[in-house]
Amino acid sequence: EAGVAQSPRYKIIEKRQSVAFWCNPISGHATLYWYQQILGQGPKLLIQFQNNGVVDDSQLPKDRFSAERLKGVDSTLKIQPAKLEDSAVYLCASSLVRGSPNNEQFFGPGTRLTVL
């Protein structure tokens, strides 16, 4: 079974530029998550999708971050314009269903973003 795929793996941009990350979850997984992991910290949830609907985006900085999950499969996370503090690893995860605490999430390899 293929895991969660993310691209690109690394991205370097200058501040005020825009950037987009792509995630392909495990086939059949209805729930998709985007996390931001700043160096030296644990991941922080940015947004959670159930199929193609947003379940929770309370921690997404909506003035510059946007995300979509068209057709309930792939997802794209965009930052426009980027700030220095957006430098982090962006992790995508997916899970089979939502609705119980033991809902294991499977993580992709992440995209390491550096904003200069």
Add this chain to the structure above:
Amino acid sequence: AQKITQTQPGMFVQEKEAVTLDCTYDTSDQSYGLFWYKQPSSGEMIFLIYQGSYDEQNATEGRYSLNFQKARKSANLVISASQLGDSAMYFCAMSSNNAGNMLTFGGGTRLMVKP
């Protein structure tokens, strides 16, 4: 609100010895789950072990076991017979129905295994 605290920023352990990584949590929910993930330098988060709040027995997965003490709100990870490949960051996390089953992570513990 959920909160996970990992008080050990870094730990050393001798190869083949056991090590305990601490995790305490705070939640007002009755039904919740506790997870441990390993993050090697490659960056991928690897699921290790899960404990449900209603599980009476401590979870075990191979060399990993979770020492769950509900009254003390602690969920420590025990790694037996440490191997060099165990050197990584370890994150404790929790989820609950009332929090939409999203994972809340602690700050992590860096484990270094000495040969």
